[in-house]
Amino acid sequence: MGKRDNKSKGDKKYRFSQPRRKFCRFCADSAYEIDYKDPQVLKYFLTEGGKITPRRLSGNCAMHQRKLAKAVKRARMIGILPFTINNKR
């Protein structure tokens, strides 16, 4: 079991778990830059609670996810993005 098996797409086990291919939005369109001063781009990578979306959901590449995380943290410090959004009162 140590080696990774080459399973074809037709295999029963994998037929129902084919995820849609995700792509890095910043790689695809170079017009959009990650800037901590521009919260409009950053806020789409936050969950409802204000957390940073994980890479497996957002599809970002490693480099852009790193830059994004840094930008979000910087934006939080100057108060233009939330640390958390608490809906429970």
Add this chain to the structure above:
Amino acid sequence: MVFKLERIERIREYEIIYIMKPDLTDDEQKNLVKKIEDIIAENKGEVLKTTSMGKRKLFHETKGQLRGSFVHSIFLGNNKLVPELERKLRIDENVIRYQTIKLVDLVADVEARKEFYNSPKFEETAAVIAKPIKEVKDDYDKFRPRGV
């Protein structure tokens, strides 16, 4: 063999955002911006560009304030300037938050950097900085990841 360590005074490029209290008058705001530019000038620095980001709502209460006037400034200076500037900002009652970020570690050509900040290429960036959040349209919908 003996190595001689020469100390080179590096010129670095920084950007700073500081948030002023929202209820300051125009004159008070101008004085504060002037005061901060003076601090930079006194400590062998040089201000390249200062942009007002306008009054914005803060996501969390900072020093009892829910709003603040943002100022963005780009300046050149050595490593001793930033701690001094931040010390002065911390003392100032009218500043509720500040954040300094290093943009360039070693500025080789000072004139080129000055030129850049006066070029139309930078104006686009400045437009993003100065854009009030309320007026920004949500044209980033394609950014929204699925399931979020």
